[in-house]
Amino acid sequence: MEIYEGSLDVKMIFGKWLDEQSHSNYGAFIPFVGTIRDEDDIDGLSFDIYEPILQKWFDGWVAKAKTQGAIVKMAHSRGDVAIHTSSYISAVFSPKRRIALELIDEFVEDFKANAPIWKYDLKNGKRIYAQERSTPMIGSGLLG
């Protein structure tokens, strides 16, 4: 798991992961690259991350992928990220394509729902919590 300040250097990260696994004998490699869209007049997005729980969430996925002979990777931005640049990459390497296609889908969806990361719109110099696009984590409401 890799956390970077600001926009991700997508080519560098992609190349690094490829090189790391160049002789691991995985037949399928599927990265998912998330890029900030120019919409709603934003200048970009900004992210808070709570790293200790993100690391545990990620470690759970490493263990889950391992049971299928696969590995997962993840990189995410902290702080401000301009439109048309990337804030998120996750990836699956696996021996066979079917497992890779299924894992990347589950991994990305679970990430959106349960990774402890908070998103803010950057607009007119303000940092506005993206409340309506945010999802309560599993088990929310315990103290409500």
Place this chain on the structure above:
Amino acid sequence: MEIYEGSLDVKMIFGKWLDEQSHSNYGAFIPFVGTIRDEDDIDGLSFDIYEPILQKWFDGWVAKAKTQGAIVKMAHSRGDVAIHTSSYISAVFSPKRRIALELIDEFVEDFKANAPIWKYDLKNGKRIYAQERSTPMIGSGLLG
């Protein structure tokens, strides 16, 4: 659609596609990279491609993706490709992640079943048709 002689330069192709779409406002980019595994004592794989029908197959996918606001890309090797190098990359760019995750899965599976490409094992200096891993295309058996 891009056909290359021998192994794909994965980083170059990935970087080129990223650069081409750097301001297209797609929020999700998912490449699928297929790499030759070291198995069954092969030295590599070799591919024949029938390009006119592959191009039509691909054009059909371009049109299908367009109806969902997405685009697809594809690169494949012709001829010999050594183990631990890549012979196939396909990719989807789309505004939103859900469409991208679904399209890459369908696109890759349809490619495996219906792209007019023939695979051979390279083994002890011989080029042996990978008969048992090959799939009859849709509509096969018309003349049988």
Place this chain on the structure above:
Amino acid sequence: MIQVEFLGPIGHSDMQVEASSLEQLSTILKQNPIIAPWLDKSAVAINDEMVFRVDTLLKDGDRVSILPPVCGG
């Protein structure tokens, strides 16, 4: 004493609280007008482990994190 921290957009500094269970902590936090509206939609971790039962006990020195709705990516 336990420490309570409010993550992401909640915008409240850490609190030191006397509470021996999450139920007690809930009662205390509901009295704070900045924090109360977040409780229905926030998840809870104790010492960085997610917890799912309100009858979970707290011990001196525990650190409780309140995690509001997330949106990574």
Place this chain on the structure above:
Amino acid sequence: MIQVEFLGPIGHSDMQVEASSLEQLSTILKQNPIIAPWLDKSAVAINDEMVFRVDTLLKDGDRVSILPPVCGG
């Protein structure tokens, strides 16, 4: 006259054939011991368009491709 080409691993050079439908072409190709075993599992294109009906008619100058089982990637 039509031209028939055998793609990928079939390993047979192109043929010139007199046939006015795929049915006729099928009858001719079944007589060739190299080609016959592939017919059950091969798809067919006429002038690079996939076809799905054996009653498809052929006209002079058509080019028929025989596509054996594929495995890209």
